Structure formats: structure tokens, C-alpha cells
Amino acid sequence: MTDKSPLNSHSMPATIRDVAKRANVGIGTVSRVLNHNPSVSEDTRQRVLAAIAELDYRPNPIARQLSTGRTHTIGVILPYLTMPSYVERLRGVQHALLDTEYDLILFSAGTPAQRDTYFEDLSRTPRVDGILVISLPPTDRQARQFAASRVPTVLVDAYHPDLCCVVVDDIQGGSMVTQYLIDLGHRKIAFLGDFLETPFYPSIRYRFDGYRRTLEKAGIPFQSEYLVEGDNDRSTARQLARQLLTLPDPPTAIFAGCDTQAIGVLDTAREMGLRIPTDLSVIGYDGIRDAEYLNLTTVEQHLFTSGVEGVKLLLELLAKTTSAPCQKYIPIELTMRGTAAPPIHRI
Amino acid sequence: MTDKSPLNSHSMPATIRDVAKRANVGIGTVSRVLNHNPSVSEDTRQRVLAAIAELDYRPNPIARQLSTGRTHTIGVILPYLTMPSYVERLRGVQHALLDTEYDLILFSAGTPAQRDTYFEDLSRTPRVDGILVISLPPTDRQARQFAASRVPTVLVDAYHPDLCCVVVDDIQGGSMVTQYLIDLGHRKIAFLGDFLETPFYPSIRYRFDGYRRTLEKAGIPFQSEYLVEGDNDRSTARQLARQLLTLPDPPTAIFAGCDTQAIGVLDTAREMGLRIPTDLSVIGYDGIRDAEYLNLTTVEQHLFTSGVEGVKLLLELLAKTTSAPCQKYIPIELTMRGTAAPPIHRI
DNA sequence: CTGAAAGCGCTAACAA
DNA sequence: TTGTTAGCGCTTTCAG
Numbered sequence: 014m015t016d017k018s019p020l021n022s023h024s025m026p027a028t029i030r031d032v033a034k035r036a037n038v039g040i041g042t043v044s045r046v047l048n049h050n051p052s053v054s055e056d057t058r059q060r061v062l063a064a065i066a067e068l069d070y071r072p073n074p075i076a077r078q079l080s081t082g083r084t085h086t087i088g089v090i091l092p093y094l095t096m097p098s099y100v101e102r103l104r105g106v107q108h109a110l111l112d113t114e115y116d117l118i119l120f121s122a123g124t125p126a127q128r129d130t131y132f133e134d135l136s137r138t139p140r141v142d143g144i145l146v147i148s149l150p151p152t153d154r155q156a157r158q159f160a161a162s163r164v165p166t167v168l169v170d171a172y173h174p175d176l177c178c179v180v181v182d183d184i185q186g187g188s189m190v191t192q193y194l195i196d197l198g199h200r201k202i203a204f205l206g207d208f209l210e211t212p213f214y215p216s217i218r219y220r221f222d223g224y225r226r227t228l229e230k231a232g233i234p235f236q237s238e239y240l241v242e243g244d245n246d247r248s249t250a251r252q253l254a255r256q257l258l259t260l261p262d263p264p265t266a267i268f269a270g271c272d273t274q275a276i277g278v279l280d281t282a283r284e285m286g287l288r289i290p291t292d293l294s295v296i297g298y299d300g301i302r303d304a305e306y307l308n309l310t311t312v313e314q315h316l317f318t319s320g321v322e323g324v325k326l327l328l329e330l331l332a333k334t335t336s337a338p339c340q341k342y343i344p345i346e347l348t349m350r351g352t353a354a355p356p357i358h359r360i
Numbered sequence: 361m362t363d364k365s366p367l368n369s370h371s372m373p374a375t376i377r378d379v380a381k382r383a384n385v386g387i388g389t390v391s392r393v394l395n396h397n398p399s400v401s402e403d404t405r406q407r408v409l410a411a412i413a414e415l416d417y418r419p420n421p422i423a424r425q426l427s428t429g430r431t432h433t434i435g436v437i438l439p440y441l442t443m444p445s446y447v448e449r450l451r452g453v454q455h456a457l458l459d460t461e462y463d464l465i466l467f468s469a470g471t472p473a474q475r476d477t478y479f480e481d482l483s484r485t486p487r488v489d490g491i492l493v494i495s496l497p498p499t500d501r502q503a504r505q506f507a508a509s510r511v512p513t514v515l516v517d518a519y520h521p522d523l524c525c526v527v528v529d530d531i532q533g534g535s536m537v538t539q540y541l542i543d544l545g546h547r548k549i550a551f552l553g554d555f556l557e558t559p560f561y562p563s564i565r566y567r568f569d570g571y572r573r574t575l576e577k578a579g580i581p582f583q584s585e586y587l588v589e590g591d592n593d594r595s596t597a598r599q600l601a602r603q604l605l606t607l608p609d610p611p612t613a614i615f616a617g618c619d620t621q622a623i624g625v626l627d628t629a630r631e632m633g634l635r636i637p638t639d640l641s642v643i644g645y646d647g648i649r650d651a652e653y654l655n656l657t658t659v660e661q662h663l664f665t666s667g668v669e670g671v672k673l674l675l676e677l678l679a680k681t682t683s684a685p686c687q688k689y690i691p692i693e694l695t696m697r698g699t700a701a702p703p704i705h706r707i
Numbered sequence: 708c709t710g711a712a713a714g715c716g717c718t719a720a721c722a723a
Numbered sequence: 724t725t726g727t728t729a730g731c732g733c734t735t736t737c738a739g
Contacts, residue, residue: 078422081731423734
């Protein structure tokens with residue numbers, strides 16, 4: 014019978030060997046033209062190119078990865094995409110990766126356990142050429158592992174002295190907000206945020222520290238009933254806000270640990286018929302897109318930029334062999350919009 | 361000197377061979393315990409496990425991929441994450457992938473060219489076990505390629521007869537909105553949306569068709585000045601809305617092709633001092649999170665669910681060998697909130 | 708139950 | 724300039 018035709022049956026994809034055979038060259042030569050190695054005569058190069066086209070051949074990236082040890086991929090580990098801020102940072106990462114040779118594998122950690130698994134696996138396995146960790150602070154042990162690992166790592170929105178990180182001065186941020194409110198004339202300033210003792214996202218702790226210090230520097234004693242803590246979502250924030258606003262002596266201003274929570278506060282204020290900012294001042298933190306929609310006064314921390322800078326740093330690490338830990342601080346600024354104003358009754 | 365100790369210097373990571381040596385077994389045996397192959401005596405299994413622990417060995421996933429031909433990875437191709445709807449769908453995908461063995465590689469296509477490259481590469485290369493395409497309709501040629509490919513593919517929010525897809529009935533959606541407005545008493549209903557002839561995202565075309573048909577069925581002639589087209593972003597929508605609202609005979613209701621555009625319309629209405637919904641009714645399409653914040657009447661198309669269903673479908677394809685194209689329709693519903701009401705002056 | 712050996716598809720060092 | 728060969732680290736027959 015027939016059907017002994019070389020290949021071309023739509024079975025297996027062509028390999029480098031098929032191409033070599035077809036072009037009457039060695040397998041090494043094909044590899045050379047694939048990798049733009051100049052030591053190939055123009056003549057054979059054309060022959061190989063023709064064979065590639067005829068066979069519709071594409072190199073197997075996995076095989077290439079195994080052989081070279083490089084994956085052309087960077088891994089991004091971040092929390093499950095619930096918060097707008099994560100998305101915005103990820104956007105920055107994607108943007109910065111756009112015209113590089115790197116693809117992006119997304120590892121989103123729904124649980125601490127999963128986060129730990131990713132930390133473990135990626136740092137000691139050649140799956141990716143570099144790692145970007147977003148909003149997920151590693152423990153000392155994990156940081157050591159990253160540092161010892163062959164794969165460069167940078168932290169975005171997380172800090173560890175052993176690693177490269179892109180961060181923001183959260184103490185300053187907390188101070189700015191508080192000072193601004195004080196300058197506006199507020200004395201009864203509450204803090205509503207994530208659990209202070211949760212190690213999953215420590216930034217809140219610094220924001221709170223900035224708040225507390227500034228308060229005390231201004232001679233305003235910190236009052237524990239003006240501190241409410243809870244999960245980092247809008248509906249929890251609503252409840253916490255209600256708790257604050259039904260106090261015998263309610264605050265005239267609320268500093269929310271993040272914009273999402275600030276939005277929850279706004280919800281409650283509306284429900285309770287409070288006018289913003291007349292009856293209540295609200296300030297958030299992050300600078301997510303919705304903050305602009307809602308005319309929310311907030312601390313702009315340039316989320317998108319943080320992603321971009323994280324990638325830049327990682328790219329540098331990938332280029333050099335050096336890997337001394339370094340910190341890059343992204344400046345923050347208070348964006349004054351419509352949700353903060355002087356209180357009605359000055360004391 | 362010394363330093364001739366077997367390994368343990370923090371140079372290269374341990375390989376399966378190191379483990380085999382250390383456990384005094386063959387390399388195949390190690391592989392067996394790695395893969396939970398039952399034909400290993402408990403005794404040697406323990407020995408191997410011990411060696412693994414001592415050497416802190418982790419199998420190289422790349423090598424495993426090359427050897428088995430499976431990557432345990434699914435590729436998601438979607439537009440650059442500018443629209444909230446993409447993010448919401450991606451969330452659904454992530455969620456559904458959470459307790460599967462699959463990781464997720466994200467290919468975000470900033471440009472049509474990049475999209476085409478991804479389509480090409482992924483469909484004919486063993487980089488991923490399955491592909492999920494979101495909001496990116498392939499051409500016939502590309503669809504054929506996907507269908508012929510060894511790697512199962514499903515389309516989410518995109519339709520092609522040759523492929524499996526998760527979609528929504530956009531004609532019906534367009535109808536629902538229009539009929540609702542008509543029932544409310546509107547006669548001057550405008551349509552504001554993405555360019556109708558852009559093949560990059562054809563859904564808008566169907567929504568428009570539903571709008572137009574329903575209008576005509578109700579005996580309301582379509583007026584071309586009530587159709588405005590432009591890029592799919594908030595600020596463009598603002599301008600388009602202004603164009604509509606400064607018409608000699610402005611519409612009493614605007615149907616926006618997506619929620620982001622509806623929000624732009626809301627912006628302009630506010631700028632112009634129009635009360636919503638008294639002076640103007642606005643209805644969006646998508647059901648993004650902000651729609652709820654803003655109390656926007658919209659067509660809820662269950663974005664998150666679409667991602668989940670896409671993964672489910674893909675998982676089925678991955679399990680079976682069958683791959684007959686199939687469509688899964690996700691039901692949509694009109695969510696009536698506060699931005700649509702009867703017009704002031706009934707005709 | 709286990710060891711040895713043959714790949715997976717490619718790159719890179721080494722001769723020719 | 725080119726072909727050949729030896730891996731990359733793992734899985735998987737195939738004998739034993």
C-alpha cells in the first residue's frame with residue numbers, strides 16, 4: 014500500500030529531528046537556526062527555514078526549558094484576587110512584563126497553607142526564572158529560603174530585610190491621614206482596620222502606628238473604643254462603622270485601613286442618614302479606582318506603579334548575578350477629595 | 361583535604377539520582393514512590409522517603425512535564441485586564457481551579473497581534489494542558505486551529521461553532537433592557553456602546569440587535585442619532601453621553617453596552633445636573649461589582665460563574681477524549697435598581 | 708517488587 | 724560551517 018509518505022499525517026507534531034531529516038542537515042544545525050546562531054551558512058539556513066515552514070514546526074518549549082534551565086516565565090504569588098488593590102498591582106506587573114520575553118504564571122493563594130506551599134515549591138524548583146510576591150509577607154524562614162534559592166525574588170507590598178522589596182512608608186501614611194484630620198479640627202478620630210495582630214498582612218499595623226503616634230504627638234490620647242478591627246471587606250467594615258457610630262460619644266472622623274473598608278464606612282453613614290463630610294469625615298488608604306468614583310479622600314500609594322517597579326527590580330536581578338537585598342520606597346501622597354472636612358462642632 | 365562529602369554543599373538541587381544513590385535503590389524505584397505506585401515494598405518506600413527528606417529533594421516539574429507530556433497547567437488568554445468584567449471572570453476561573461491539580465498561566469493580550477501570537481503558540485505547543493479563552497473571539501482560521509489542536513480549548517464570552525463555549529444570549533439581553541424601558545414608558549431610547557463593526561468584541565453587536573428589534577417590534581422607529589459608538593472606556597462614554605444629551609431632542613433613556621460605559625453616562629448626567637432616574641434613565645450591561653455600589657440597573661450576566669463554568673467544561677474535555685463542540689448558555693437577568701424609571705413627560 | 712535502559716525534544720560541547 | 728553525542732531530570736517499559 015501507500016501511506017508510507019514521510020510524515021504529514023496529522024498525528025504527532027513535528028520535532029526537531031523531523032525538520033533535520035527534511036532539510037538534510039544535522040539536528041544541531043536546526044537548533045542553531047532556531048537560536049539565531051550566526052554560524053550557519055545562509056544557504057542551509059534557508060533550507061532549514063523551508064523545512065520548518067513545510068512541517069509547520071514549532072519547538073517544544075518544555076524541552077527547551079529542561080535543556081537550558083531557563084523557563085522565560087516569572088511567577089507571581091498573590092492573595093486570591095478579592096481586593097481591588099491586588100488587581101491593580103497585578104495590572105502593573107502585566108504591563109511591565111508586556112515587552113519582555115517573560116510570561117507570567119499566576120499563583121493565587123486562597124489560604125495561608127496554599128501560600129506556604131507556593132513559597133516552598135517555587136523557591137526550590139526551576140519552574141520559573143523569577144518570583145514576584147505581592148502583599149504576602151514571608152516568615153523569616155521563608156525569606157531565608159527565598160534568599161538562598163537560585164531563583165531571584167522580589168516582594169511587592171511586603172517587607173523583609175533579607176529580600177528585595179518594593180514598599181511604601183505606612184507609618185508616614187498613617188501619620189499623614191491623622192495629621193490632616195487633626196489640622197482639619199478633628200479630635201475624635203477613629204481607626205477602622207484589619208486585625209492588627211494578623212501576620213497575613215502587617216501593613217495595617219504600621220498605618221495604625223502612624224495614627225497612634227501622631228495622635229499622641231498632638232496631645233490627643235488614644236482611646237481604645239475608637240479602634241475597631243475586622244476582616245478586610247466591605248460588609249465587615251459596614252458593621253464596624255456602625256459600632257463606631259453608635260458609640261455614646263461617636264468619632265467625627267474615621268480613618269479606614271484601606272479603601273474597601275472606607276467604602277463600607279460610607280455605606281453605613283448613608284444608611285444612618287449621616288452627611289459626608291459634614292457629619293462625618295472618612296479617609297481611606299490605597300488609591301483604588303473606586304476611590305475616585307466615590308470622591309473618597311485617601312492615601313494614594315500608586316498600586317500600579319508598585320507592580321511595575323517590582324518587575325523592574327526583578328528584571329535587574331535576573332540580569333545581574335548580584336542579589337543583595339534592597340528596598341525601593343514608592344512615595345505616597347494624600348489625595349484630598351470630598352469625604353473629609355472640618356467637624357461641625359469644634360471643641 | 362576534606363570536602364569530599366557526598367553532596368550537601370548548597371550547590372545544585374538534589375536529583376532523583378541522588379535520592380536513589382542515597383537510598384540504595386534504583387532510580388525507577390524512587391520514581392515509583394514519587395508517583396504513589398503501589399508496587400513498592402513498604403520497607404524500601406520508607407527508605408526512599410527518608411532519603412528524600414534528608415536531601416530535601418523536590419522533583420523537577422519541567423523534567424516531569426517533558427517526560428509525561430502533561431503540564432498540569434491551563435492557559436488563560438484574555439485581554440489586558442482593563443475591564444472589571446475580565447477580572448471578575450478570571451476570579452471565577454481561579455476559584456474553579458483552586459482544588460484541582462492545575463496551575464494557571466495568564467496570557468494577557470494587550471494588542472490583537474499579541475492575541476494572535478498566543479492563539480498560535482498555545483494551540484500547537486505542549487505548554488499547557490488546556491486553554492481557556494476569555495472575551496477574545498477567534499477567527500475561523502484560528503478556531504479551526506484550536507479544534508485541530510491536541511490541547512482542549514474552551515471559549516468564555518466568545519462564540520464559535522467549532523468550539524466549546526460558555527456564552528450568554530446577548531440578543532435576549534438587549535431585548536430585555538429595551539423592553540423594560542419601553543414598558544416604563546420610554547420612547548426615546550438611545551444606545552451607547554463599543555464600535556459595532558469591531559470584530560475584537562462582537563457581543564455588543566448582538567446587544568444592539570436585541571435593542572433594535574425590540575424597538576421596532578414596539579413600533580418605535582430606530583433613529584440613527586440615538587446610536588453612538590466609541591471605545592469601551594468610561595471617559596469616552598462620558599463624551600458620547602454628552603453628545604446624546606445635547607441633541608435637540610435628547611433621549612429619555614440610555615442603554616449602555618456595558619457597565620463601565622453606563623458609569624460614564626452617569627458621570628455626564630451629574631455634570632449636566634440631570635437627576636437620575638427622574639430626568640434620565642440609564643441601564644448598563646454586565647453586573648460588575650461597581651454596579652451594585654452605584655445602584656445601577658443592569659443586565660446581570662454572572663461573570664464569575666462564566667469563569668467557573670468555563671473551567672468545568674475544560675476539565676471535562678481534559679478527562680474525556682471526546683471534544684465535540686458544545687455551547688453552554690448562562691442565563692442572564694435584568695437587575696432592577698435605581699437608575700431606571702418612567703420618563704417625566706409621557707408622550 | 709525492583710533495576711536497568713530507553714526515551715521525552717531540545718541545547719551545547721566537541722570533533723570533523 | 725556542520726554532524727554527532729552527551730546530557731537536562733524524569734517516567735516507563737522490560738527483564739529479572
